[in-house]
Amino acid sequence: MNKLEDILRLNKQYIEYVRSCYRHLHAHPELSFCEFETSLFVQRELSGMGVEYKTGFGGNGVLGKIAGEKKGGKVIALRADMDALPISETVELPWKSTREKVMHACGHDAHTACLLGAAKILNELKNSFAGAALLIFQPGEEKAPGGARLMLEDGVFDGIEPELIIGQHVSVDYPTGTVAFGAGKIMASADEIHVKIRGKGGHGALPHLLNDTVLAASQSIVALQQVKSRLCPPLTPMTLTFGKLIADGATNVVPGEVQIAGTFRTMDETWRETAKQHIRRIITETCAACGCRAEIEIPDGYPCVENNVDVTRKAGYFAQEFMGKERVKDLQVRMTSEDFGFFSQKYPSTFYRFGVRGNINSNTGDLHTPTFRIDEKALEYGSGVMAWLAWRFLTEE
Secondary structure, eight states: OTTHHHHHHHHHHHHHHHHHHHHHHHHSOOBTTOOHHHHHHHHHHHHHHTOEEEEEETTTEEEEEEEOSEEEEEEEEEEEEOOBBSOOOOSOOTTOOOSTTOBOOSSHHHHHHHHHHHHHHHHHTGGGOEEEEEEEEEOOTTSTTOHHHHHHHTTTTTTOOOSEEEEEEEEEEEETTOEEEOOEEEEOEEEEEEEEEEOOOEETTOGGGSOOHHHHHHHHHHHTHHIIIIISOTTSOEEEEEEEEEOOOBTTEEOSEEEEEEEEEESOHHHHHHHHHHHHHHHHHHHHHTTOEEEEEOOOOBOOEEEOHHHHHHHHHHHHHHHOGGGEEEOOOBSOOOTHHHHHHHSOEEEEEEEEEOGGGTTSBOTTSTTBOOOTTHHHHHHHHHHHHHHHHHHOO
């Protein structure tokens, strides 16, 4: 506990560094699995700190390591994602995105900047702890198959496995100066559904001579609603939404191919697999009834994010030490998804939110919108809380 004042002091000392990293990253966003410059930026910053690192995990992923100078100890990992979204930013800022149709609209620039700030703090305190803090800078969170999955497949932890992993995410649902923790399943799994429905197209005035692919697609979407209303166990959370339907015909032309695409989300991994079987069956049989055939792709998406009860309880308590009890909130469960789920399925983990809503962005957009903006004052908490959690877990008896 005697290090709390040191971390508070170092956090204030490095906040301008964190802010400068954030603004640089925000102005130079890169899409999923294209984070080449971002990865090089992270590598240069780690080199400047004297922190060792390895690269090439999941494409552009970086794993840093801060080894404590005391003997023994445990290994923990801290994670930040680096990719941006295909969105054109509309908020006029001096550090506005310089790239057309690419924007950090999900706060990954803040995540990366805060982890770099936490790394500076921990690196200065390495004589006070044993073990090691691993720094995961992850590519491709926004795009399947997910950078977390690919980093694990590439052996990111070969030879040095963490006992627990900590991740954080910005949230405009909580005010600046607060964090939110929740145990158990806090985010849903997510699987994309891509369907091509094919048949014999033709003249709309001669429906008896064609297979109505538009009707087959429409009826498939309607029929699939029974997956939620009749096939899903009543107490199991799930959503099934189709946001894409392409029927490139005309007022009197039924096309030979129609495409539909959607997303399936749930909080139950067993039901997840069963539901995908139902989805395939219903689409196939509905299209067959219309004389059409369906090509269905449901690639493996992201699993649920499940926070370890013990790790999350401790993390919440440690956060109260750093911020005060009144600033630590209960986390709301969301049906959104995160590829952090791949980490949480394999290692005890906690994934929490830190608030970024202040007066300066009270009327701007939500995540994944062209008007998204964070309150930069929140960076101090994003960096400091992560450093404090890491130090507390590394030094607890």
